[in-house]
C-alpha cells in the first residue's frame with residue numbers, strides 16, 4: 001500500500017518500463033496499471049490530435065478500473081508516436097514492418113510526439129511534447145543487425161534513442177525524455193499544476 005507521507009504517487013496507465021524509470025527520475029513513485037485501448041487513428045486525424053487523444057483515453061480507461069479510494073491518487077498516461085512526412089509510425093507489427101520503418105527513417109528528419117495526460121480531481125489535463133530528430137543514413141547491415149537485437153519491437157518508429165539506435169541520432173531539437181516516452185519537463189509541469197510535489 002502507498003504511504004501518503006512518502007514520495008508523490010501516481011497510477012501509471014502504461015506498461016512501458018521507460019516511463020516508470022523517467023517518473024522515478026522526477027521522484028514520483030507509481031503503480032503500473034496498463035490500459036488497453038483501440039489505437040486506430042481516425043481518418044483525417046492529425047498526428048498531434050491522435051497522440052493527445054490516445055493519452056487521454058489511456059488515462060480514462062485506467063481511471064475506470066480504480067476504486068473510489070484509489071481515485072484519491074492521480075492517474076498518469078502517455079502516448080508516443082513517430083511522424084515522417086505526416087505519416088504516423090507506431091510500434092512495428094513484426095520484423096518486416098520494423099525494417100520498412102527503419103528504411104523510411106534512415107537519413108530523415110522526423111518528429112516524435114509524446115502526449116502526457118494527468119487525471120486528478122475530476123479533471124484531465126494533457127500536454128504535448130514534440131521533438132525533431134535527425135537520423136543518419138543507415139546501411140542495410142546496420143538495419144539487419146538492429147532488428148536481430150530485438151530493440152525495435154516495442155518502440156514507436158521501431159527504434160529507441162536510449163539504446164543502440166542512439167548512435168544513429170545526429171541531433172534532436174526538443175526533449176530527449178519525450179522521445180523516450182515521457183517528457184520530464186512537461187510531466188513535472190502537469191504534476192506541479194496539480195500540487196503534487198516535484199522540484
Ligand SMILES: Cc1cn([C@H]2C[C@H](O)[C@@H](COP(=O)(O)OP(=O)(O)OP(=O)(O)O)O2)c(=O)[nH]c1=O
Pocket residue numbers: 013014015016018034035078079080081082091112154155156157159160161162179180181
Ligand atoms: C522513438 C522512441 C520510442 N520509444 C518507445 C516509447 C513508448 O514506450 C513506445 C511507444 O508506444 P506507446 O503506445 O506510446 O507506449 P507503450 O505501448 O510502450 O506503453 P503503453 O501504451 O502501455 O503506455 O515507444 C522509445 O522507448 N524510444 C524511442 O526513441
